[in-house]
Amino acid sequence: MTMKVLVPVKRVVDYNVKVRVAADGSGVETQGVKMSMNPFDEIAVEEAVRLREKGAAKEVVAVTIGAQAAQDVLRTAMAMGADRAILVRTDDTLEPRAVANVLKAIATREEAGLICMGKQAIDDDMNATGQILAAKLGWPQGTFASAVTVADGRVEVAREIDGGTEVVSLTLPAVITADLRLNEPRYASLPNIMKARKKPLETIEIDSLGIDTASRLTVVSVAEPSERKEGVKVNSAAELVEKLKTEAKVI
């Protein structure tokens, strides 16, 4: 199998951090906040590496778009088993449409046979880049994947849907977006972290790609959601039912 798997990854505020809205309402505080690879992207890296380990793929290439600091998620991807990485360097924040334009250029240059990525980033929660990218490439999509099987030039994807699971069969090349249950990502071992430092990491200036990365959305403001008030503790189930009936009038 000669297939190359491209894995786009994103550097986001770590999932354990409680984010704070910036005082001027322009966004959230990211200064001095712990950053990590988007958790769904870790699942995508794991799946791509497993495909290579099973012999279904030849090479796993991680790609990210961002500032120099975004290199750290590429090193993490390589410590998990990606063979090499590409940083598309920019200081701007790109929307999913613009990200898809960049990824399309990279996928075409790399002649990727499969793109495996997280279903959503936990910062903007858009859940859109994979689908937009598939449309722009004219490739089929297997979104919210919980199982992936590559065989005979096709990929079969089990998908999480509202009432259960659906299975679709796609021609290759294709885009897959990873959901939670697809796998449990491995921890990078110390030797593999050391090895990852020596793996090739190429930097491409975004301007050199000559593509449209304009934003179509303007952020008017970012605000805190209204807080709920802490309620009362009750001592027994009977007291709870009483309060739900007479006070909250909900049952």
Added chain:
Amino acid sequence: MTALVLIEVENGTVRQASRSAVAAASRFGAVDAIVFGDGAQAAAALPGVTRVLSVPGLVNDLAEPAADLLAARAKDYSHIVAAASATGKNILPRLAGLLDVQPIPDVVEIKDADTFVRPIYAGNALATVRSSDSIKVLTIRGSNFDPVAAEGGSAAIETVEAPASEKSVFVKVELSASDRPELESARVVISGGKGMKDAANFKLLEPIADKLNAAIGASRAAVDSGFAPNEMQVGQTGKIVAPELYIAVGLSGAIQHLAGMKDSRVIVAINADPEAPIFKVADYGIVGDLFEVLPELEKAL
């Protein structure tokens, strides 16, 4: 301006989230509906819908032909809208890709025809965004818009040919059989977390759910631990619910879970740990062993 709303019909009934999408879309002007597979009659009965595009040949909601078809029709519309369901989230961003527009997912409030509010960072912040695209592609959080009624309208139905799907083939679907109401539209939801300890203990929630006609949900930790299937997951990465009553049992209230339920009207928490964050959002809390509290609650109801 006219909006086109993708309507999901299940067993002859329009899903509540789709009726909320119609209500949201009516804010922009006239509303046309599009229905894949059977179900055009149910969509035509929705108040406020002028015309139904019926695509009986497109039976499995495959994103590729669905997005192709929507893209071919898009020039007639200012807004293309769907529920933020698994189907909406699969198809609409692909459509946005074909149209080269930036989709606006999970809209919780419409300010005007170009300006929308959507949650980011698991609902810990609300972003107001203005779109400069000529066609807006949006998914709507059903829990934030009162649905239109299921009946009362009489829209004209126009049948549309389904495009071919060569690159994507439907293989099968496995739906979990349940007589309970859907999580997203249930009046009462009772959810279990990691404190349930194993999958068998989730059965303890059933008699209470039966008495309250409630849907049963689960936290991501419970799903990750294999206690409950993923379609029961409530949270940022699962389903977003806002029932009249939400009962959280043995779940700590991680940020990502709160993102999926904090708009519920009344929240009850049952947890052994008095410091659990779930108590911070709960209207009523019981600090105690859920294996003792649940049977008592069942008796008291």
